[in-house]
Amino acid sequence: MTRSLPPRVEAAFWFSATALGYYLLASLSLYATKGADNIAAIWPPSGYFLALLLLMPSHARLPSFAAMAAASLAANMMAGSPLWTSAAFSLANGAEAAIALWVLRRREAGELSFMVPRSVGNFCVAALSASTVSAAIAWALTGGSADFFLSWLTTVGLGMLIVTPPIIMLARLAESKALRNMPLAMRIEATVILTLAALVTTASFSQSQFPVTFIPCVAVVAAAYRLGPFGAAAGMLVVAIIASLLTGQGHGPIAGIDAAPKMKVFFLQFYLLTLLGTVLPLAALLVVRQRLSRRLEQSNRWLLQAEAAALVGHWRVDLVRWTIHWSDQAYRIHGLDPGTEMSIEGSLDLYMPGDGTRLRQTLEDAVRDGVPFEYHGQVIRPHDDEIRDIVSHGSIEFSRSGRPVGIFGTIQDITETVDNARALEAARNSAEEAANTDLLTGLPNRRHTLAFLERALIGARDNGAPLAVAIFDIDHFKRINDSYGHAVGDVVIRRVGQRAEASLRDEDMVGRFGGEEFVCVFQRSSAQAAEIVAERVRKAIEAEDRSADGPARVTVSIGLAVYAGEASVEDLLHRADEALYRAKREGRNRLRMAA
Incomplete structure (x- = not known):
């Protein structure tokens, strides 16, 4: 001010x-x-x-x-x-x-x-x-x-x-410029209401024939309801001034009471105090209600915006009336227009075959046990038959007697999340496969082969399963590269790997160890069975038809070692490598067993 x-x-x-x-x-x-x-x-x-x-x-x-x-x-x-x-x-x-x-x-x-x-x-x-x-x-x-x-x-x-109260409120309204910015219609309404309060009070307290002191109370309550605390305080002041003046001049129902003057004063004061104790708290509570109403409206608006942004809706099943309520976003997740009539059975029919049955069982278990639940499934949108992945969380509502009366939950469209997870898993698998695969031959690379052999060795040591490992390389490969070039050499390596892989059983594995060297792992194979398979590999490579622009004949030398309690993969490979060198020293294109 x-x-x-x-x-x-x-x-x-x-x-x-x-x-x-x-x-x-x-x-x-x-x-x-x-x-x-x-x-x-x-x-x-x-x-x-x-x-x-x-x-x-x-x-x-x-x-x-x-x-x-x-x-x-x-x-x-x-x-x-x-x-x-x-x-x-x-x-x-x-x-x-x-x-x-x-x-x-x-x-x-x-x-x-x-x-x-x-x-x-x-x-x-x-x-x-x-x-x-x-x-x-x-x-x-x-x-x-x-x-x-x-x-x-x-x-x-x-x-x-x-x-x-009215002086303080009027001063603050003037200081905040609220009076100046108040719409004309509101000013007219306030003037009319307070004028009517004055007229009603004057009419009530200017005669003593009828005890109508309750009528000004109605006017003040109306002022409180329409104008808030200021209306209540101003109306109260109007009634107090008029009632006091007219009663003091001997007019009105109170002045007509057959009692001593001081009793008339006390009755008038009691009347004003009662009216005051009614309208001031009432006006304050009305303001609180209006504020709560605005906050609730704002909260609901924010909730709808948050649900739309997060693709999350909410729902409630009434277990007493056996009805279901969906929020607008819940309808959108199911591909339906908000407000579409929906029953519990109809909502379950929107799920993929089997998912609806699982959801029904989940809800029945939750009601029986009274515990929160989480459900993952897929819904089919009826308009375009699009399948959407959803996750739903819910909890049981109980009455005061402890009886379940409802299920409240949320539903979230996680299709994009699921698709991203699938794409990420595919990319991870592809990257892992690339990291474990030899680019030239498509066979497992050295890293993958060693990891496979490590697992096989653990199984052999812990469970007594038979295990053998063979190392072979291409005979005179340097001569092939020098004579025909590295491109032909790569073709030879690739063809050797393919022939070796085709000769193995399902439980065996062949991987490229580096250069022209390969490793075969024979699981659940006795020494005799492993020797037979390894020899089949050697013969298949030797018997392969050759192209005109490559070497006429390609052979391999193989060293085979059967697991004999070695403590590590390196020890087992070392025995097979020694057998390989013995095969080379003895003329190549042959198989030798480790001692």
């Missing part, structure tokens, strides 16, 4: 606002008590001053207290009160404002907000505490009666409870 002013000018502004406003309200209130029955239901200056204290900066409060004391002293003396009584009243009114401010600062971390039920409760506590202390001070200093104490407590308390 005045934050852009220099501190001294700002303090002067609040000093003047306090002095002028407090004096005028105190004078009018004291004048109103001089009516027919000297009725004073509320003390507006207390609420006005507390509102200013909550709005002004801290450095302006001390001067404002001085202004309030001076204004109160002047108003009381102008009304005919003695100096000592006026000073006592001023001291009590100053104390009540200080105590209310202190209680609010202790209970409220930030600014006081009438939009929050807890803050409304704290404000009521502060007003009640301040009015009690104020009444005690005034009663002690003036020697009043018990009725005086009770009257002071209620009038001051109502003054703060009724006057403070």
Whole structure:
């Protein structure tokens, strides 16, 4: 409000606002008590001053207290009160404002907000505490009666409870420029509602024939419902002013009660307090409900966006009514338009044959055991017969008696993830195969052959399975390369590998070890069987028909070693290698067994 002013000018502004406003309200209130029955239901200056204290900066409060004391002293003396009584009243009114401010600062971390039920409760506590202390001070200093104490407590308390809220809310609306930016239709509605509240209250309290004090309550509740806390506070203020003035002048149902004047005052105060205790919390709760409604709407919107982005939907099976509910994204995952009528049996029919049966069994097991579950399967979209991979997670909902009443779960389209995993697995297998395959012959390379032989050796050592290994290479291969070139040499190596592989049994393996050297692994073979197979390999290579542009005859020399308890692959290969060298020394194109 005045934050852009220099501190001294700002303090002067609040000093003047306090002095002028407090004096005028105190004078009018004291004048109103001089009516027919000297009725004073509320003390507006207390609420006005507390509102200013909550709005002004801290450095302006001390001067404002001085202004309030001076204004109160002047108003009381102008009304005919003695100096000592006026000073006592001023001291009590100053104390009540200080105590209310202190209680609010202790209970409220930030600014006081009438939009929050807890803050409304704290404000009521502060007003009640301040009015009690104020009444005690005034009663002690003036020697009043018990009725005086009770009257002071209620009038001051109502003054703060009724006057403070609308002033604070109106000031903050003006400061935030909300009033200026308010749509014209809303301004007109607020004006009409508050005007109707004033007219209804005037009509109700200007006659005493009919007890219609409940009608203004309806108007204030309507103001709270349509305008929120400000409407409730403003409507309450309108009703309090009109009801107090008309009752003080002897009009209305309360003034017509056959009772002492003080009882009429107490009844009017009880009426205002009851109305206040109804509409202020109601308005705050309405604001809370509106905020929760907006948050829920926003959360639902975010949930739908998140489900669409993550391809995740949610569903719920009602086990009591035997119905199923899908979110929009769940419909899209199944290839259906959102809102399409769906039954439990119909939803199971959308799954691949067998998957629907497995899902039904999964749900039955989950209901029986009461534990969460996870299900992977495939659905067939009815419009285009596209198959989609899905994963669903769910949990059981129980009633208070522990009976399962529903199943809530999520469903996610993981088709892209599954396809990527399959492609990755294929690429991994392809890379692993390439890493284990000799590019020239297509046979297992040295790495793969050694790994295969290592596993076979472990099986032979642990289980006693027969095992033999043969090493062979092409006779006079250097001469072939020198005579026909390396291209022909590569053809010879490839053909030798193919003939060797074709000669082996299914449980045996041949791999290229490097250059023109190959290794055969014979599993579950006795020495005699391994020798027969190895000899078949040698003869098949020797008997192969040759092309005109290659060597007329290709032979191999083979060294064969049968497993005899060797500790390592290297030891077994070393024995076979020694047998190979013996075959070469003895003329090549022959098989020799290791010793």
